[in-house]
Structures are given as C-alpha cells and as structure tokens.
Amino acid sequence: MTQTDRQGQRRWPGVAAVVALVAVLGAAVAVAVAGREQATDSTAAPVTEGRLAIRNARIFDGVDVIERGTVLVRDGLIEAVGADVAVPDGVAVVDADGKTLLPGLIDAHVHAWGNAQQDMLRFGVTTGLDMHGMPDRLPALRAQRESTAPTTQADLWAAGYAITAPGGHGTQFGFPVPTVDADTDIPAFIAARVAEGDDFIKLIVEDLSGYGGTRRLPTLTAAQVRAVVDAAHAQKRIAVAHVSTQASARAVLDAGIDGFVHVTDDAVVDDAFVVEVARRDVFVVPTLVVIASVAGADAGRQLADDPALSPWLTPEQRDSLGARMSTAPKPARFTDAIDSVRRLHAAGVTILAGSDAPNSGTAQGASLHGELALLVQAGLTPQQALVAATSAPATRFGIADRGRIAPGLRADLVLVDGNPLEDITATRRIDTVWKNGARVERTRSAAAASAGTVPDDTRISDFETGLDARFGSWAPTTDQMAGGASSVAHARIDGGADGSAGALSVTGEIKPGFAFPWSGVIFFPAAQAMQPADLSSRKTLVFHVRGDGRRYSALLFSGASSNAMPAVQSFEAGSGWTEVRLPLDGFAGADLSQVRGIAWTAGQPEGTFAFALDDVELR
C-alpha cells in the first residue's frame, strides 16, 4: 500500500460526511420549496374549477356591453373576454344564454362586522369599502383581498377609524375612537392612522343641525377639515367625508375633499354647489337607501319583500331592512336627495353606489341592489348605475385589480337572469356568484345564521396577564350606541379573586340620555362582535365579582337577530370578592345555541359605578 493510498483511505469518511451534508441540505431545500409551491398551488387553485368558461353571456364589462360573448377564467383571474374568444378543450363551461355577466359589485359605503362579508358575497357584492371601524383588523383585510384562494367572504378596503371630534358622531358605537381636538397635531394624527393601515381617510362633519332637533354634536372645524384633507393627501390617501347639510358640504368641498359618502339631504343642492362639485371632479356616494330610512319611508321593507331577494336574507337582515332610522315621515328629505343626485349627475359628477349598511332600513349586500334602483330613479341609466357599482368605485378608490371584466383582473363575477341594462332590478335575480374564480355556494341554508362552535374550555378569562380570553373577546358597551351618554372604562388591574394576579376593572357613569341607560363590559364568544356561538352544552355562568354595593345586571344576547332584547339576571357586587353562579336557563327566553354576547352592566340609578370581575367561566 502506498502512502497516497493510505491517506486516501483515511480521508474518505470525512469527505463522505461533507458530501452527505451538502447533498442532504441541498435536497432538503429542493424538497421543501417544491412542497411549499405545491401547497400554495393547491390552496390557490379554486376548489371547483381551475379554469372556467362562461359562454353566450351578455357581458357588461364595467364600462361597455358585449351583447354576446365569452369570459375565460383561470386560477382566480380573468384570462380573456370578448365576443369571439375560443373555449379551450377540457375547460368547465357555463352556458349563460339569456343571462348577463357583471363584474362583482362594489358597495362604496359599508360598515362591516359580524357576518357582513358573507352576507355581501351572497348578494353578488364582492368588495366593500368600510367607512369606520377598529383598525386592528386592517392587516388581515389586506391579506384577505390579496389572496386569490376561494373564499366565502367579500373583500374590504377600509378607512379604519373615521376622523371626528371628541364626543362627535362616530364615537357612539361602543368602541374607543381617537379624536381630533384643538391641540391635535393633525399631520401626525393622520400619519398614525395611515400607519395603522387605513386605505383612505374618512372625515365626519356632522353636528345634527340638518335634522331639525335641538341636539347638537361637536364636530370638526373648517380649519381641522382642511388640515386633515391636506395630511391625507400628503400621505397619498384620498379623503372622503360624511356630510348631511349643504353648508357643511360646501366647507368640506373648499378644503379639497375627494368625495362625499352621503348626498346632503337638508335641501336640494343649489346650482353653485353642483357646478363647484363638478369643477373639482369630486365624487358622491349618495346612499339613498339609508336616506329613505331616515325619511321614514319603508323602502327597506319593500326590498325585503322582493321575491328575488327575500329567500337569501337572514332573519337579522330581514329585521334590519324592516327597521327605520326614523318613523316620523319626512318625505321631503328623500325627494330632495333624489333631486340632488339628479342634478349632480346631470352636471357630470361621478356617482358611486353605496348602501351605508347595516344601518336601520338596510342590509349588507341586499341594499346595494336597492341603491342601484334608486340611482336609476334619480336619473342614471341602468348602465350608468352599474358603472357606479363596478368600475367607477374601483377607479376612484385606486383599486386596480377589480371593478371590470378584463384580462388579468380578479375573477369576481356575478351572473344574473335577464338584462339589468334595461331593467336594473334584474341585478337581484342572481344565478351565480364567482369570487376569485370559484363559484360561491349560495345555498339558502347559508342564509340561516350558523352559530360557531367554541372550544371545550370552560374558562373564559382569569385576567392574570391581560384582557385575553380562551375564546372570544372583551369590549366596552354603553348606551351611547343607542344615543345615550353613559360612559365606561375597562382595564386589567393587579390583584384578583382568591389572591390571583389580576382582575378586570369596570368603572363608569350612568348619565341621562337614553330611556334604559346601561354601561359596562361585554364578552363576545365568537371571533367577531355579536357573531353567534353555540353554547348549548353549557349550564352555568360563573364569575367572581367585587364592587361598590350596586346591583348589576348580567345580560345575555342571543337568537337569530343581533338586535333582539337580551335576557337579564341580576347580581350584587359587594366590597369583598364573591363567587356568582348564574344558571343559564335562568336567562328567560335565551337561545343558547346562538349566544352573541354576555354583558355585565350597571343601569339605573344615575351616577358613577365601579366593579371588578375575575375568573369568568361558562361551565
């Protein structure tokens, strides 16, 4: 054996080890990457059809009409559209003879929570523009709308927190809203909103002066409005405004606003205003359906009774459509609003379709179809009304991937029976909705609110480290959402029952302003506020409480409608920690299979209150 042989022999285990290391790590990268791509492919591929052809349809592409044509869909996107597009072999074909294909509808004024996104999608509204809400969900909304995976939910672009004054309109919905006062550094304030993920900036200019009552709300000054609009533009965001009077609209217009999210309804807009709106190319989202409700009309009920819509409404949507913002008839408010839209439209102002759902008299998804009909009543042609719900809002809000049927855009499509270009109510006769190229299961049973299940854990929260819960979430609740004035603050404090580390402190004041004042905290058992959860397997609500000796109420919200009155049991909160056990069957009339929220609240008498909760359980 030679020297080199021996060296070679000695060296081979080391060389082999290095080679094995390099080989296996290289292979690992290759296998893992391939596996990941396969996984993303399988989630991105629509469940029903990777490729799809819709043939013989009348196509409204968001701008123009193709009387008879074909649309090809591939992997969630539109591949081709035209009168003479060939259908490749092996592609699932939908024959749409006698039907009209529309881009997925865009509702340019919604407030989406709970089941809103499912409700919208069921009615062909594939995208909503949310005008006021908590910003913590904005990253999730962004991820959701960037995905082309099949989904049961409409996508949202959102304003995050609307910009309003302390105690102004927008602060009464039971969640804390940062506000703008005389000392606010507005550029920094708007930068903070944009950092939270606002897609656009919405201002609220509302003092209630247009509603004839004596009550006035604080609102933004003209200087603040101007500063907010400038700051929004500096942050590359458009600014839109809630207004209800012509006087406030004019001030906002001078500030350089990009759009109004209501048409003013205190009087018919005058010529000078119309000319100025047109000159500045400001768009208007009239929200006529909600103005009809404010005017006491029962347009909502009529919509709910439309046989094309009725079967698809949930019980809550039906309730909401049947309700009105005001029961005192003020027909002039509505006719003025219609006339204003007529004049604005005639002057060439861009009109966008928005519903302001889910306010009383409206319902997510369904009301956009009502709005389209009212826009036609106000003088838009059916085609112009469809533009107002498809390509126009996409263009004005800078949404590039949807709003038209064009190659490369997202395959959000609605196929309807008949010809909505002649009869706008044909949009309600929905045959099929596709979201991201996948057919949306539009079963009538989906319209029955399905209650979510919750984990088997009996504990909800022990407040040892924070306000987190094993499932669900905690939020403040006061009568401000009903126009009252009671206040509340809730926080985790050190020192809980049985010597534990923490508890939930709830302090506030019951103030006059609502017939049945309340203030306290609410636990939502499902992922979103007031979503139903099935708690029928539970028997007892158990918690520890300590307080100022007041009598408090435990309210259980449940049933098919989130507007239903809660069932109540009361308890006392004395100076020492005591355990309270409330049997759930003691909540008279509650539907435990659809629990929407459990609240611990103070009521009459007026004055301050303070109590603390700990170790909340549902056994």
Added chain:
Amino acid sequence: MDTTLDTGTRVNLWRCYLLDTRCELLRLLREPMYIIPTLLFPALFYVMFGLLLGGRGSGEAARYLLATYGVFGAMGAGLFGFAVTLAIDRERGFFALRRALPAPPSAWLVSRLLIAMLFALVIVLELAALAVVFGGVSMTAGQWALLWTVTVLGALPFCAIGLLLGSIASANAAPAWVNLLFLPMAFLSGLWLPLSMLPGVFATLAPLWPAWHLAQVALGVTGQAGTAPLWLHLLVLTVVTVACCVLALRRLARAV
C-alpha cells in the same frame, strides 16, 4: 464504541458513565455563565414573546413558541455543552490524561450527551409549566410526551454540531463560534417568530438549518407544522448528526 478494556475485572460501564456524568455536572454547576443562560433564557424569552407580547387570547403564539423555544433550548444545551467544554479540554491536554485513566473513552461523550438531554428536558418542562399556567395552552398527554421526546432527542444533532465546533475551535474562540451559529440559526429557523412574517427568501433558505428541521418536527406535534414531509426533517437531522460526529471524531483522533 469499542469499550472492551483490559481492567482485570468487569466494570459496569453504566456506572462509569454515571460517575462521569456526575463529575461533568458538578463542573458545569460551578460555571454559572453556562448554566444560567442555557436553562433560563428560553423560559425568559418565552414569557416575553409568547405570553406577554403574544397574540391576544388565540393561544396560537403561546403554542407555536412553546415548540420553538423548546428547540431553541435543546440547541443551546447541545451546542454550548459540547463545543466550549471540548475546546477547553483539548487545549488543556485533558484527553491525554483521560487516555491514561482506567475509564472507558466513550464515557466522556456519553456523559455529555446525557447532560445535554437532561438540560433540554429541564427547559421543556419549564416551558410547559409556563405555557399551561399562563399561556392557556392545553394539549393531550400524548402530545406533551411526544413534544418532550422530540425536544430531548433533538438535542443530539446539536451535540454533534457542537462536537465538531469544539474539535476545530480554540478554547477562546469556541464561545464566539457557537454564538455566531446559535443566534442567527435560531432566528432564521423561525424559532422566535414564524418565517411567514419575514420576506420569502428566509422560508426558502430555511431547510439549510438543522434547527428549522427540528422546529418543524416539534411544530408537527403542536399541529402547526409546515408542508414539508416528516421524513425529510428526520433524514436531515440524522445525516447532520452522523456527518458531524464522523468529522469531529476524526479530528479528535488526530488532534489529541
């Protein structure tokens, strides 16, 4: 291992191992700079990131980080336990001394392996206690047992990497080398935050790091694993263990 020694009488090999382990443990206990970070940092980080800053109430963060900080702990125990002491022992000529002693040569290796696994076990038990009491994590008994097993055995590949480092580096350089490997690998393997929160290139490179493979196995137990197959992770960890051992033992055979 060849353990037949002509000692005249049969010696219980395990007793040698245990004696060696005890001595080695004593040595480490007198070395707080090793024991405190190794045993406390994973738990400390877990409290900070998994429990205090973790997602509100969903329990996802508490469970994900329970698995990954266990891996982080096992990695630390393996790497530090081997690399630094081995480098020091080499420089002091301790191996020459050992060869003259009537003790099985394998005891040095076995005792350190046992200690690394013991430390990994202590770390996962700490994490489990924190996760159950403060993080609201609940898993079945089988899941707990499997997670602990994965983590404890998972220390082995890092023992092998530590062995290799310790057989190459000088006593002064060894801690630096280990830290250079330890912290970036932890981060790049998604032990501190899921790789999905980082740019895509990190997820693409992840299969290069043994810690990522172990984390994926552990996350498989908590039901949060990625898409790569289990056999791939086990294969990589096995090859890394064997290859590093082969390379290290060859160096040691020559160097000492």
